[in-house]
Amino acid sequence: MADIVYILTNEAMPGLIKIGCTNIDLATRIKQLYSTGVPLPFELFYACEVSNGLTVEGKLHDAFGDHRMSKGREFFRLAPERAKAALSLAQIREVKLGDEIFETNEIKAEVEAAKRRSKFRLSMIGILPGTELQLAKDPKIICTTVDDGNKVDYLGDTTSLSDAALQAHNALGDDWPSVSGPWAWSYKGQRLDDLRRQIEDKAD
Structure with missing residues (x-):
């Protein structure tokens, strides 16, 4: 070939x-x-x-x-x-x-x-500043939201959901160049991306 x-x-x-x-x-x-x-x-x-x-x-x-x-x-x-x-x-x-x-x-x-999704914001799924999120792959790894957009506190630094997720996954050995924050982080056992889709499906 x-x-x-x-x-x-x-x-x-x-x-x-x-x-x-x-x-x-x-x-x-x-x-x-x-x-x-x-x-x-x-x-x-x-x-x-x-x-x-x-x-x-x-x-x-x-x-x-x-x-x-x-x-x-x-x-x-x-x-x-x-x-x-x-x-x-x-x-x-x-x-x-x-x-x-x-x-x-x-x-x-x-x-x-x-x-087809627009840019993700925490406010889309009703998550307020100060909310604790867990990494879907390892719920022991957490970050805390700092606004209603996509900023979180991770290991003492304010960064985006995606950057925090990339740091967390790289630390776990996932050699990825990039990762979607809403896919990587979860709230009460559900990925943020899934929570968003549920809301969008109800709206359709």
Whole structure:
């Protein structure tokens, strides 16, 4: 099979893209990435067959090195359209996928719901300043809300829900470049993201 270089996005990692290379079936590769602990499945933005995947991937990583989240990782804070414009120069044939990579309706619904939501605010779900939140993965890890937006006190510092979640997950050994705060934090045993969806569903 020809080398494939791909550009992926993930609704749980807003503003980031993953640029990688594979010589196996692309759908299989995307499924593998979802099994590595990321909150939501990756979605294909663009992919193509190239004559030398590792070389093309390396040149893209070099070209956008100033947008790279950390050395050795394939995540970039970059508009996917820019990466596509560069990758298309090496294209032999564009690779597309069907809509049924993930056949579980629950997974597809979660991705679609994440796409259509506006920016999260604690006030959306009635959480007041001074409320204690627990990390869904490890409820012993807590933060305290400091406003009705998305700011919390975590380990003595005021930061965003997402930044606090990233610090907490990295401390637990999850080597993620980014994570969605509303997905990571919970209140009374329910993820903030789930609480928001419940309210939105009632409004529909």
